[in-house]
Amino acid sequence: MSQYALLELDMDGTLLDDEQRVSDENKRAIEEAMRAGVTVILSTGRGFVNAVPYAEELGLTGPMVTVNGGEVWKNPNELHLRHLLERSKVQQMYEVSQKYDTWFWAYSIQGIYNKEKWTAVIEKEDWLKFGYYNEDDEVRGKIMDELHQIGGLELTNSSPYNIEINPLGIHKATGVQSVCELLGLSMDQVVSIGDSLNDLAVIQQSGLGAAMGNAQDAVKEAADVVVATNNEHGVAELIYKYML
Template identity: 60%
Template structure:
């Protein structure tokens, strides 16, 4: 079976995982069918590598991974290909903004996730990948967004309607998946990218087929080529059945007819 789409790029939270943080048996079954059909399945997540790895292992994936919204690209699990670090000066500035508003924040360094309740102030002594804020106060979040935009040099997205996630400018899932395509010798037109939040938007816009989950944020649904069922109703299984394996059968049938 020849697949039109060669790479399935999967966001994790709100996409691959249901609300209980699990891959359902149905979704796992269809991912394995896609792999058997020769499709590369790549986890493309805002999570850190160590948080994403158990799910890659559950699915038996040995393919590249994109973690921390594109700050890291892995040639294969445990084999780092590229890492983009954030300027510690920016981390300090973003920490001070969190203090100014008194809101919850987190920052990913190479060794751990630093939050408001375990922040030790050692910014210069670490290598940083991502910073994030969480607040359900729309007014504060809007002011925060404007302040971050004024700083410049930042890629600002979210992984839920109530947070903001910040990476270095140019570091995003689309850039990460482009590097994965080079590693695999394929084109972005051969990619199906699936997600639910603004940190998925760049890759959904640039992939051959951009897919929004049924639970996706409004902007993501508007920009996607198709919308499937939610993360709690096996939307990924639908993607694979309708848009990957069905396309592969059509191509196979056409090839046989030509022969």
């Protein structure tokens, strides 16, 4: 039996291939890990609604971490923890999006919004995450400077061209720590895998942290091991090499 009891899976760029599918190879490996007694959880920047269909596809009925740790679920039907952004900060972040005419999106408990679909009344909703997408490095750098001035924000990304924002101190590692507390485990018993900066903290704090072959360089440098890409079933490689 492996020394590891929990496998934390990022979704986009990790578990999912570029067509947003879970490969048969990854499915088989996950099934074998669960049969061996490993708890498998999804830990994603996505909101619950966009993550839970994959949990159902894989037969995962236990905890889940969504919106980069903004929510921790005991199971797909029961919320355990939720961390909200201050509405005043969301207003400021919205104003930054208008200043730089950049694409943005935001998750609230009430809905998912973006630049093309912005019907939100900021002061009436409960905000989980805000994000920007811009391929211009200079503009993205200016947005980062504005966010640092706002302060009290956790800044990561899920691609080299975006910025994802949660309340300060809230990230996937805090979410997985909460899951460990629920299950009576320690972070030493966790294997984590991902590809982007929103995976960095949990990879650093897990017993074994893995980076995908397609991961950003900073993630590869921080990881204990690097496996194949998301299109080459890197999750399956991790499970067979290090967990079974």
